[in-house]
Amino acid sequence: MTSIQDIPLYEEVVRGFDQLTQTIAKSESADLRKTRLHAFENFRESGFPSIRNEDWKYTNLTRFLKDEYALSLPGSIAAPATVANAAKLADSARIADFDCYTIVLVNGAWDKQLGSDLPKGVEILPIAEAKQDPALAASFSQDGKDRFFAALNTALFSDGLFIRVKAGALPEKPLHIIHTYTAGTNLMVQPRHLWVAGERAELSVVESLVADGGEAHIWANSRTEIILHRDAKVDHVVIQSAPAGTRLVNHTTVRQKKQSLYNNYTFTLPGADLVRNDLQAKLEEDHTETHLYGLYLAAGQQLVDNHTLVDHQKPNCFSNELYKGVLLEQSTGVFNGKVYVHQDAQKTNAFQQNNNLVIGKKATIDSKPELEIFADDVKCSHGSTVGQFSEDALFYLRARGIGEAAARALLINAFAFDVTQKIKHAPVEQHVNRLISLHIPVTHA
Amino acid sequence: MLIIKNLHAEVEEKQILKGINLEVKAGEVHAIMGPNGSGKSSLASVLAGRESYHVTEGEVHFHGKDLLDMSPEDRAREGLFLAFQYPIEIPGVSNVNFLKTALTEIRTYRGLPPMDAKEFLRLSREKQKLVEFDAQLVNRSLNEGFSGGEKKRNEIFQLAMLEPSLAILDETDSGLDIDALRIVSQGVNKLRSKDNAFIIITHYQRLLEYIVPDFVHVLYNGRIVRSGTKELALELEEKGYDWLKEESREKAETI
Numbered sequence: 084m085t086s087i088q089d090i091p092l093y094e095e096v097v098r099g100f101d102q103l104t105q106t107i108a109k110s111e112s113a114d115l116r117k118t119r120l121h122a123f124e125n126f127r128e129s130g131f132p133s134i135r136n137e138d139w140k141y142t143n144l145t146r147f148l149k150d151e152y153a154l155s156l157p158g159s160i161a162a163p164a165t166v167a168n169a170a171k172l173a174d175s176a177r178i179a180d181f182d183c184y185t186i187v188l189v190n191g192a193w194d195k196q197l198g199s200d201l202p203k204g205v206e207i208l209p210i211a212e213a214k215q216d217p218a219l220a221a222s223f224s225q226d227g228k229d230r231f232f233a234a235l236n237t238a239l240f241s242d243g244l245f246i247r248v249k250a251g252a253l254p255e256k257p258l259h260i261i262h263t264y265t266a267g268t269n270l271m272v273q274p275r276h277l278w279v280a281g282e283r284a285e286l287s288v289v290e291s292l293v294a295d296g297g298e299a300h301i302w303a304n305s306r307t308e309i310i311l312h313r314d315a316k317v318d319h320v321v322i323q324s325a326p327a328g329t330r331l332v333n334h335t336t337v338r339q340k341k342q343s344l345y346n347n348y349t350f351t352l353p354g355a356d357l358v359r360n361d362l363q364a365k366l367e368e369d370h371t372e373t374h375l376y377g378l379y380l381a382a383g384q385q386l387v388d389n390h391t392l393v394d395h396q397k398p399n400c401f402s403n404e405l406y407k408g409v410l411l412e413q414s415t416g417v418f419n420g421k422v423y424v425h426q427d428a429q430k431t432n433a434f435q436q437n438n439n440l441v442i443g444k445k446a447t448i449d450s451k452p453e454l455e456i457f458a459d460d461v462k463c464s465h466g467s468t469v470g471q472f473s474e475d476a477l478f479y480l481r482a483r484g485i486g487e488a489a490a491r492a493l494l495i496n497a498f499a500f501d502v503t504q505k506i507k508h509a510p511v512e513q514h515v516n517r518l519i520s521l522h523i524p525v526t527h528a
Numbered sequence: 529m530l531i532i533k534n535l536h537a538e539v540e541e542k543q544i545l546k547g548i549n550l551e552v553k554a555g556e557v558h559a560i561m562g563p564n565g566s567g568k569s570s571l572a573s574v575l576a577g578r579e580s581y582h583v584t585e586g587e588v589h590f591h592g593k594d595l596l597d598m599s600p601e602d603r604a605r606e607g608l609f610l611a612f613q614y615p616i617e618i619p620g621v622s623n624v625n626f627l628k629t630a631l632t633e634i635r636t637y638r639g640l641p642p643m644d645a646k647e648f649l650r651l652s653r654e655k656q657k658l659v660e661f662d663a664q665l666v667n668r669s670l671n672e673g674f675s676g677g678e679k680k681r682n683e684i685f686q687l688a689m690l691e692p693s694l695a696i697l698d699e700t701d702s703g704l705d706i707d708a709l710r711i712v713s714q715g716v717n718k719l720r721s722k723d724n725a726f727i728i729i730t731h732y733q734r735l736l737e738y739i740v741p742d743f744v745h746v747l748y749n750g751r752i753v754r755s756g757t758k759e760l761a762l763e764l765e766e767k768g769y770d771w772l773k774e775e776s777r778e779k780a781e782t783i
Binding site (some may be wrong): 480487489 | 575576578579599600601603604605609610612616618619620621625626629630631633634637669678690700
C-alpha cells in the first residue's frame with residue numbers, strides 16, 4: 084500500500100467525500116448512501132494502488148499522484164471558457180462521414196447543446212436522474228469488494244450517462260459519445276455510466292475521449308457498467324486520443340446474459356501521460372459471444388496499461404481477444420489478459436493473442452497472459468509476442484523508393500490493420516487509421 | 529549508366545565480392561551467371577544498398593553519381609530497381625497503396641507532383657495488361673499468400689509501374705514454371721528500350737532463351753572471370769560450371 088498520508092490527492096478525496104455527504108448525498112436513497120460509504124471505506128483501506136499490488140505491478144503511479152488535484156463535485160458550474168473549449172474539443176473528435184447520434188459530455192456531465200437529436204427506443208438520462216432506477220442499484224458491485232479507483236468512483240461519482248435500449252429496439256444509427264475534459268487548474272473527475280441493452284436489443288456506441296491538454300492536469304477516473312440481457316448485441320468502440328497532461332483510469336464491467344454478443348474495440352493513441360484500462364467481461368449465462376480487440380500506440384513517456392478479464396462462468400461461451408501494441412520512443416506498455424474458466428463453464432472456447440512491436444530504443448512492454456481453467460472440456464489458447472521491425476520488410480519498401488520514415492509508417496499501419504479492420508463502420512475505421520498516421524513520428528529512436 | 533570499378537564487399541566479415549568491374553550502358557541487357565555462392569545475389573544486394581553488406585573497396589557510379597553514397601530509397605529514386613529473389617510478404621499493406629506511395633516518393637524526389645487517382649488507375653491498368661498481372665492481386669495485401677510465381681510477376685508489375693532506368697533481376701526465374709517464365713520474360717521484353725538497361729542474374733541459361741542478353745558475364749568466387757556475348761551462356765549450359773572451378777584452381781597454382 085502506498086503511504087497514503089504523503090499523497091495530497093488523498094486529503095482532497097477525504098475532504099471531497101465529506102462535502103458530498105453534506106450535499107447531494109443527502110437527497111439520495113439510503114441504499115445509495117450506504118453503497119457510497121462502504122465504497123469509501125474500502126478506498127480508505129486500500130488507498131491508491133502501488134507496485135506492490137499484483138494488478139499494478141508494472142504501473143507505477145507515483146509520479147502522477149504527486150500532483151495536487153481539485154475534485155469535480157456536483158453543483159460546480161462550468162465556467163464559460165470551459166464550455167467554449169469543450170465545444171472545440173467535441174468538434175475535433177467528430178468523425179467525418181459518420182452518420183450517427185451524438186452526445187457530448189463535458190468533464191463527465193452531459194451538455195445537451197453540443198449533441199444531436201437522440202435515437203428512439205432508447206432511454207438516455209444523466210446518471211443523477213436514474214438514481215431511483217433499480218438497474219442502477221443492481222449495477223453496483225454486489226460483493227462490495229472494490230478497491231482503489233473503482234471504489235473511489237463509487238464513493239464520489241456524480242455525473243455520467245444512463246442508457247437503456249428497450250427490449251427488441253434497434254436504434255437506426257450508432258451513438259457517438261464524446262467525452263471532453265477541460266480545466267484551468269488540476270482536476271479529478273469521476274464519471275460513471277450505466278448502459279443496459281434489453282432482450283434482443285442492439286446498441287452500437289463509439290466513444291471518443293479528448294482533452295485540452297493545457298498546463299492543468301486532468302485525471303479522469305471513469306467507470307462504465309454494461310449489461311446485456313438475453314440475445315442483446317452491443318458493439319463498442321473506444322478511441323482514446325487525449326493529449327499529455329491527461330491521466331485516464333477506466334474501469335469497464337460488461338455483464339452478459341444468455342446468447343448475448345459483446346464486441347469491444349479499444350484504441351489508445353499517443354498523448355495521455357497515463358492510460359489504465361480495466362475491461363472485464365463477465366459471462367454470467369451460457370452461449371454468449373465476446374470479442375475484445377485492442378490497439379495501443381504509445382509514445383513519449385506514456386504509460387499505457389490494458390488489463391482485461393474474461394470471466395467464463397457458464398458453459399458454451401465463446402471469447403476471442405486480440406490486443407496489439409506499438410511502443411515508440413520511451414513509452415511503456417502493459418498488457419495483462421486474464422481468462423478465468425469456472426468449473427461450471429464446460430465447452431468454453433477462449434482465445435487470446437497479444438502482439439507487440441517495440442520500436443523505441445527505450446520503450447518497454449510487459450505482457451502477461453493469465454489463464455486459470457477449472458473445467459476439463461474446454462478449448463483455450465493464448466499467445467504473446469514482442470518484436471521489432473522486420474529489417475527485410477523495411478529494406479523491401481525502401482528499395483522501391485519509399486523513405487525510411489514513410490516505410491516505418493506503412494509497417495506500423497500494417498501491424499495495426501488486423502485490429503482496425505475489425506471496426507464495422509468504415510468512416511470510424513478511416514478515422515482511426517488517420518489518427519494512427521498522425522501520431523507516427525518521423526524519428527523513432 | 530552504371531560503372532562498377534574494382535568493387536569489394538563483405539558480409540558478416542566474409543569477403544564476397546573481390547574486385548568486380550562492369551559497365552552497363554543504356555539499351556543494354558547484361559546477364560550475370562555463375563554457380564551458387566559465387567556472389568551474384570550479393571552484387572545485387574550491394575547495388576540496391578542492403579545494409580548488412582559493407583563495401584570495403586572500389587566505386588560505383590550511376591548516371592554519374594556516387595551510388596554507394598546513397599540510401600536505398602535514393603538509389604530507387606535515381607532509377608535503380610531490384611527485382612527480389614525472395615519478395616517479402618507484408619500483410620496489411622495493400623499492393624495499390626504501396627505502389628502509390630512509392631510512385632509519389634519517386635516523383636517528389638524528381639520534382640514532379642503526385643499522380644492523380646485517375647491517372648494512377650489508368651497507368652496501373654495499362655501495366656497490369658502489359659505484364660499479364662491479375663487485377664485481383666493488385667488489390668490484395670502486398671505478396672500475402674501469393675504463390676512463388678505470383679510474387680515474381682508482382683516484381684515485374686512493380687518494375688513496369690516505376691519505370692526505372694536500370695533494373696536488376698535477381699534470379700527472377702527461380703521457382704517459376706514454364707508459363708510463368710514466359711509471362712515474366714515477355715513482360716521484360718516489352719519494357720526493354722534504348723533508354724533503359726537490365727542486369728539479369730541467373731543460374732540457368734533457360735531464362736536467356738526468352739530474354740536475349742547483349743552481354744554475358746560469369747561470376748565466380750567474387751570476380752567476373754569471363755565475359756562474352758550470348759554464346760557464352762550456351763557454352764556454360766553445355767559444359768556446366770565445373771571447368772571454371774578447375775581453371776581458377778590452376779590459376780591459383782600457377783601464382
